Amino acid sequence: MSESVIIAETSKGSIAPVTAELVSAAIALGTSPTVVVPCTDASIADGAGYDGVSRTIAVKGDCFANYDASSWAAAIDAAAPSGIIIAAATPQSKDVAARVAARRGLSIVQDVVAIDGMNLTSPIYSGKAMQTVSLSGDAAVSVRANVFPAASSSAANVSVVDQSGDVATAVQEVIARASERLDVAEANIIISGGRGMGSPDNFSHLEKIADVLGAAVGASRAAVDTWDDIPHSMQVGQTGKTVNPNLYIAVGISGAIQHLAGMRSSKYIVAVNKDADAPIFSHADYGIVATWEEALPVLESALSSMMS
Amino acid sequence: MPNIVVLVKRVPDTNARIVVSGDRVDLSAVKWVISPYDEFAIETALQHKEADGGTVTALTLGPADSDKVLKDAKAIGVDEIVRVWNESWNELDSNAIQSALAQAVTDLGADVVYCGKTAADTGAGSTGPGVAERLGWASVSNITDASFAGGITVTTPVEGGSAKVSVLGNAVISCDKGNMKVRKPNVKGIMMAKRAQVNVVSADAPASSVTIVSQSPPPAKPAGKKYEGGSSAEEVARLLRDEANVI
Ligand SMILES: Cc1cc2nc3c(=O)[nH]c(=O)nc-3n(C[C@H](O)[C@H](O)[C@H](O)COP(=O)(O)OP(=O)(O)OC[C@H]3O[C@@H](n4cnc5c(N)ncnc54)[C@H](O)[C@@H]3O)c2cc1C
Ligand SMILES: Nc1ncnc2c1ncn2[C@@H]1O[C@H](COP(=O)(O)O)[C@@H](O)[C@H]1O
Numbered sequence: 001m002s003e004s005v006i007i008a009e010t011s012k013g014s015i016a017p018v019t020a021e022l023v024s025a026a027i028a029l030g031t032s033p034t035v036v037v038p039c040t041d042a043s044i045a046d047g048a049g050y051d052g053v054s055r056t057i058a059v060k061g062d063c064f065a066n067y068d069a070s071s072w073a074a075a076i077d078a079a080a081p082s083g084i085i086i087a088a089a090t091p092q093s094k095d096v097a098a099r100v101a102a103r104r105g106l107s108i109v110q111d112v113v114a115i116d117g118m119n120l121t122s123p124i125y126s127g128k129a130m131q132t133v134s135l136s137g138d139a140a141v142s143v144r145a146n147v148f149p150a151a152s153s154s155a156a157n158v159s160v161v162d163q164s165g166d167v168a169t170a171v172q173e174v175i176a177r178a179s180e181r182l183d184v185a186e187a188n189i190i191i192s193g194g195r196g197m198g199s200p201d202n203f204s205h206l207e208k209i210a211d212v213l214g215a216a217v218g219a220s221r222a223a224v225d226t227w228d229d230i231p232h233s234m235q236v237g238q239t240g241k242t243v244n245p246n247l248y249i250a251v252g253i254s255g256a257i258q259h260l261a262g263m264r265s266s267k268y269i270v271a272v273n274k275d276a277d278a279p280i281f282s283h284a285d286y287g288i289v290a291t292w293e294e295a296l297p298v299l300e301s302a303l304s305s306m307m308s
Numbered sequence: 309m310p311n312i313v314v315l316v317k318r319v320p321d322t323n324a325r326i327v328v329s330g331d332r333v334d335l336s337a338v339k340w341v342i343s344p345y346d347e348f349a350i351e352t353a354l355q356h357k358e359a360d361g362g363t364v365t366a367l368t369l370g371p372a373d374s375d376k377v378l379k380d381a382k383a384i385g386v387d388e389i390v391r392v393w394n395e396s397w398n399e400l401d402s403n404a405i406q407s408a409l410a411q412a413v414t415d416l417g418a419d420v421v422y423c424g425k426t427a428a429d430t431g432a433g434s435t436g437p438g439v440a441e442r443l444g445w446a447s448v449s450n451i452t453d454a455s456f457a458g459g460i461t462v463t464t465p466v467e468g469g470s471a472k473v474s475v476l477g478n479a480v481i482s483c484d485k486g487n488m489k490v491r492k493p494n495v496k497g498i499m500m501a502k503r504a505q506v507n508v509v510s511a512d513a514p515a516s517s518v519t520i521v522s523q524s525p526p527p528a529k530p531a532g533k534k535y536e537g538g539s540s541a542e543e544v545a546r547l548l549r550d551e552a553n554v555i
Contacts, residue, residue, distance in 0.1 A: 012467065066466075067466060068446075069437055069440070069446070069447045069448070069449065070440070070441070070445070070446050073437075073441060091433070091449070091450055094432075095449045096437075098402075098432075098433070098436075098437040098438045099437045099438065099440065099441040099447070101403070101434075101438065102403075102406055102437070102438040102441035102442050106403060107401040107402045107516070108403075108432070109402075109518060110430075110432040110433065111432070119521055122431075123431060125333070125428070125429055125431075126322065126428065126431060127526055128325075128326035129326050129328060129333050129523050129524065129525060129526065130523065130526055130527070131520060132520075132521040132523075133519060133521060134519055134521050135518055136517050136518075136519070139517065167476075168475070168476055168477060169446055169448055169473045169476060170473065170474050171473050172461065172471075172473065174466060174469060174471045174472075175469050176468055177469040185465075186467070189554070213555060232486070233465075233470075235485075238344070239344055239485050240485070242431070246554045247552070247554040257322075258322060258323075261322070267552075268552045268554050269532075272541075282529075283532075284534075285529075285533070285552065286533055286534075286535075286544045286547060286548070287533070287534035288537075288540055289536050289537070290536070290538040290541075291538070295538040295540075295541045296541070298538050299541035299544070302542040302545035303545050303555070306549055307555070
């Protein structure tokens with residue numbers, strides 16, 4: 001069996017759940033994976049053991065304190081064996097995987113949503129078409145979350161490799177997001193509002209539901225452009241963020257092609273819109289034809305009683 | 309004074325309908341534009357020049373029909389326009405594209421390269437970091453702001469917020485939308501662009517190891533369930549738990 005190298009996804013100092021999905025992707029590719037954990041504290045690699053994985057390498061280095069693409073790629077490349085490189089399709093991991101691939105003179109296929117032997121499928125033209133490519137030889141691959149089942153955890157067989165890397169960028173200042181809420185790019189559930197919310201103050205109704213579900217709050221471009229209080233960081237779509245959550249709830253959003261470009265691959269889509277002909281309904285698993293004023297209070301109380 | 313290069317790519321207008329015929333996308337009827345994020349890259353490059361002087365060269369990799377986006381970039385205000393191409397190239401993979409672009413950037417003697425965060429066709433975001441690695445340069449991706457007083461400082465998203473990062477040495481910087489307004493071509497720019505000459509250069513590219521098998525329309529979603537009235541939200545909440553298992 002050929003080898004693969006999984007670059008573990010880490011979040012807030014621990015292994016992110018998507019890493020277990022990467023193991024299933026590696027197995028679907030017919031490879032035997034080694035998991036590589038970039039870290040400053042090797043103990044987090046204890047959480048990166050899975051059925052089907054015989055080896056976990058903690059790549060420990062000061063350079064991993066902040067994200068610096070160049071030193072991360074150098075350190076990961078030095079510690080990782082050869083083989084197909086597999087990473088999560090998050091902005092940072094796509095970036096570092098692209099550099100590791102380039103270091104090794106390999107190609108990279110991003111945002112894979114299906115694997116069939118050595119054939120990989122990803123969206124192109126913002127999801128308006130799909131493309132299947134075949135690999136001959138090693139390459140790097142990033143895999144979208146929520147596509148592959150999570151491999152079961154098991155005890156990790158960890159070896160620690162110390163790496164020092166020369167950083168090529170220096171963080172001067174970290175500006176924490178004003179709200180404690182998750183960013184849409186990091187969330188498994190997103191509730192987004194559009195121009196149909198009527199005013200930025202009405203986003204508080206979305207926030208209440210987000211709090212119940214542990215969700216992020218997103219927005220359409222019309223909302224971001226119309227109201228200064230809705231920052232661009234919340235925008236989902238072609239010129240905003242591409243998201244791939246388990247659940248996307250679109251409220252007062254018409255479903256323009258550029259909005260769909262950012263969220264159409266969500267596993268489940270719920271739409272709340274007063275216009276029964278709004279295009280968003282053709283993409284919704286569950287559509288509610290109603291004003292948000294009518295629907296959101298009902299949704300909030302139903303979800304609250306279910307979650308408590 | 310910095311020798312600034314900005315990468316621009318020709319892509320179908322994002323409003324274009326994407327039609328598949330046989331097992332390939334048929335782009336014969338689409339309108340072509342500069343990939344949207346590349347407009348932010350051009351703007352950032354021009355702001356860099358306004359701060360530090362130097363020249364801005366727009367570089368594309370593509371056949372002759374890509375000249376149009378170079379002229380569009382010229383109309384916006386770049387100084388030079390360069391296209392790298394080799395008649396033997398066809399469906400290059402990312403390794404080939406990045407190698408050829410890195411070679412062209414080296415040949416141009418660039419100090420800093422700006423590009424889009426992702427191209428509207430591939431959606432990949434591989435080219436900036438990949439070219440940087442091949443040049444042995446720093447890279448920062450998805451920046452939303454840049455300033456040029458005492459070196460390049462950019463704003464880039466990090467977990468939990470954003471960071472102001474200073475770039476040490478040469479770098480490839482990929483640009484997100486951010487808060488900047490991009491300038492549009494003016495009449496003088498459009499006139500100059502008409503007369504502008506595209507400098508066509510060649511480069512080597514390794515053989516592709518990723519080959520396209522097929523392109524297809526996105527899978528049709530099974531029709532969803534649609535309910536009338538706000539009170540149906542209760543039923544939808546139940547289905548999200550019991551049918552979809554997502555909450
Ligand atoms: C190059 C380009 C890039 C773009 N990028 C993006 C992008 O990244 N993201 C993005 O979102 N858009 C983007 N757009 C804009 C996009 O085309 C649409 O204009 C935008 O998505 C519309 O936002 P909306 O659905 O909130 O507003 P509208 O289209 O105005 O829709 C509002 C909806 O709310 C409904 N509504 C009104 N009142 C209520 C109520 N009380 N209760 C329930 N429903 C109600 C209406 O029926 C309507 O369907 C882009 C456009 C271009 C040209
Ligand atoms: N053929 C190309 N010619 C010039 N620039 C390119 C080309 N392909 C990609 N780029 C640049 O790299 C960015 C990211 O592209 P991608 O990695 O395909 O998402 C684009 O926005 C462009 O700035």
